[in-house]
Amino acid sequence: MTTTIGKIFDLTVQKYPQKEAIYDARKNLRMTYSEWNEEVNKLANALLNEGVKKGDLVSTYLFNTEELATTFFACAKIGAVFNPINFRLMAEEVAYILTDAKPKVVIFEKALESAITTIEARFPETAFWFIDEGTPDYAANYHEKTQAAPNTSIRADVKETDVYAIMYTSGTTGRPKGVMHLHRDMAEQSLIVINATKLNPHDVGLVTAPMFHCAELHCAYLPRVHVGAKNVILHQFQPQRVLELVESEKITKLFAAPTMWNMLLQEELENYKIDSLQLGLYGAAPMAPALVRACQEKLGIGLVQAYGMTEMGPAIAFLSEEDQLVKAGAAGQACLNHEIRVVRPREDGPSDPDEIMPAGENGEIIVQGPCMMTGYYNREEATETALYKGWYHSGDIGYLDEDGYLWVKDRVDDMIISGGENIYPREVEDVLYEHKGVLDVAIIGQPDERWGEMVTAFVVKKDPAVTEAELEAICKNSDKLANYKRPRKYIFVDSLPRNASGKIQKFVLRKQLEDVFSEGQPR
Numbered sequence: 044m045t046t047t048i049g050k051i052f053d054l055t056v057q058k059y060p061q062k063e064a065i066y067d068a069r070k071n072l073r074m075t076y077s078e079w080n081e082e083v084n085k086l087a088n089a090l091l092n093e094g095v096k097k098g099d100l101v102s103t104y105l106f107n108t109e110e111l112a113t114t115f116f117a118c119a120k121i122g123a124v125f126n127p128i129n130f131r132l133m134a135e136e137v138a139y140i141l142t143d144a145k146p147k148v149v150i151f152e153k154a155l156e157s158a159i160t161t162i163e164a165r166f167p168e169t170a171f172w173f174i175d176e177g178t179p180d181y182a183a184n185y186h187e188k189t190q191a192a193p194n195t196s197i198r199a200d201v202k203e204t205d206v207y208a209i210m211y212t213s214g215t216t217g218r219p220k221g222v223m224h225l226h227r228d229m230a231e232q233s234l235i236v237i238n239a240t241k242l243n244p245h246d247v248g249l250v251t252a253p254m255f256h257c258a259e260l261h262c263a264y265l266p267r268v269h270v271g272a273k274n275v276i277l278h279q280f281q282p283q284r285v286l287e288l289v290e291s292e293k294i295t296k297l298f299a300a301p302t303m304w305n306m307l308l309q310e311e312l313e314n315y316k317i318d319s320l321q322l323g324l325y326g327a328a329p330m331a332p333a334l335v336r337a338c339q340e341k342l343g344i345g346l347v348q349a350y351g352m353t354e355m356g357p358a359i360a361f362l363s364e365e366d367q368l369v370k371a372g373a374a375g376q377a378c379l380n381h382e383i384r385v386v387r388p389r390e391d392g393p394s395d396p397d398e399i400m401p402a403g404e405n406g407e408i409i410v411q412g413p414c415m416m417t418g419y420y421n422r423e424e425a426t427e428t429a430l431y432k433g434w435y436h437s438g439d440i441g442y443l444d445e446d447g448y449l450w451v452k453d454r455v456d457d458m459i460i461s462g463g464e465n466i467y468p469r470e471v472e473d474v475l476y477e478h479k480g481v482l483d484v485a486i487i488g489q490p491d492e493r494w495g496e497m498v499t500a501f502v503v504k505k506d507p508a509v510t511e512a513e514l515e516a517i518c519k520n521s522d523k524l525a526n527y528k529r530p531r532k533y534i535f536v537d538s539l540p541r542n543a544s545g546k547i548q549k550f551v552l553r554k555q556l557e558d559v560f561s562e563g564q565p566r
């Protein structure tokens with residue numbers, strides 16, 4: 044029988060009460076599992092005092108903090124639904140999620156205050172809790188709430204089949220959809236990661252990737268707590284600070300996107316004593332063989348790749364340490380208890396799970412496993428399509444080779460992955476269309492050695508006087524577009540290629556970029 048996330052935490056506390064559990068580097072705060080349990084219980088009781096009941100949502104709009112880590116388990120203990128919001132989202136993007144999710148409480152911090160201040164009046168039934176000093180008038184102070192609450196344990200009727208979290212991910216239209224996961228989904232995912240990364244109680248993990256992402260949350264943070272390891276929390280990724288903490292805290296394992304690993308390699312590594320670091324987990328994009336070799340040689344570590352998606356918890360495949368160079372570029376083999384198929388894509392509906400493609404031939408990647416979402420929140424039709432015939436239809440295109448390794452080649456849609464973040468062209472295009480001098484626009488991902496893909500805008504001018512600076516300004520000043528989604532390159536053209544139905548042929552634009560690169564012109 045699978046356990047709940049709250050029970051996982053309680054069992055670890057019972058087993059390792061005096062072991063150091065967490066270190067928040069920003070606040071220089073250290074807690075043993077016993078001390079942390081008291082803080083988790085205080086927050087859980089404070090949420091109950093606020094009127095939060097089983098099934099109610101509690102949202103966090105935070106960078107990596109002890110408060111986010113504590114909220115994760117406090118919600119699990121009382122059966123509240125955890126809803127971590129991407130801290131890179133702008134005010135209107137956050138407002139959309141709050142409107143859809145209707146959380147009882149939103150916990151936020153000083154660095155993100157301006158966005159909440161812009162929208163909070165629209166949500167009179169939501170309580171806003173502030174974790175820093177200088178609490179705004181419309182909010183309550185998180186720490187005053189928790190310190191006024193008892194640290195006694197909670198006896199709530201939480202079952203493994205209850206929804207534990209709703210994590211928002213963009214859909215094909217760019218509008219976020221809330222992915223619902225059950226307690227047992229993530230308990231299973233945690234065990235799978237523990238096995239794949241050989242986690243043990245002596246490990247010290249560094250939380251440097253965003254905790255709102257299921258990759259960090261479910262493939263690093265939770266598994267460490269599950270085995271009784273220690274989590275060191277870094278507010279934001281900073282290469283030098285990461286290396287300092289690896290040295291001072293004797294970090295053994297960490298998760299980071301390939302871009303982040305590349306940034307670490309650019310530092311003067313000889314100035315840091317980092318021999319404690321044993322294993323790096325990476326995801327969001329394959330790692331080039333040269334980068335794998337550099338990590339192995341300069342950092343002296345092994346690497347494991349995780350491939351997946353929020354709907355699956357996220358990991359569905361791992362590329363092991365031994366396969367990093369032999370199968371460089373592959374996503375890996377299916378996780379324990381997971382089955383991956385590559386099937387014939389259909390234009391008139393979901394792919395049929397029984398129309399399996401031969402080894403080496405491209406098709407849509409679908410998957411079954413114990414960590415699959417229960418569905419999209421308030422999106423019955425989208426759920427039926429995504430989980431057609433009991434398989435999650437990823438929308439990714441790839442193939443399985445003769446050895447059973449998965450290779451991801453492209454996407455059914457035009458999603459861009461830049462620095463590990465998913466970006467949908469439609470939302471960027473909509474912002475650029477707000478400029479009166481823009482007649483037509485198409486956003487595509489241009490291959491980039493550092494970020495994986497670079498957001499590139501093809502623009503047809505209505506007004507010949509329109510400049511790149513003007514378009515950059517409208518994106519920077521928009522409340523509808525996070526900073527990482529902004530185009531990094533603008534290409535002005537006379538027209539965009541369209542098919543007979545009027546749809547932009549983005550493959551033609553990609554070919555144009557490839558031709559430019561092949562001629563040796565700079566990016």
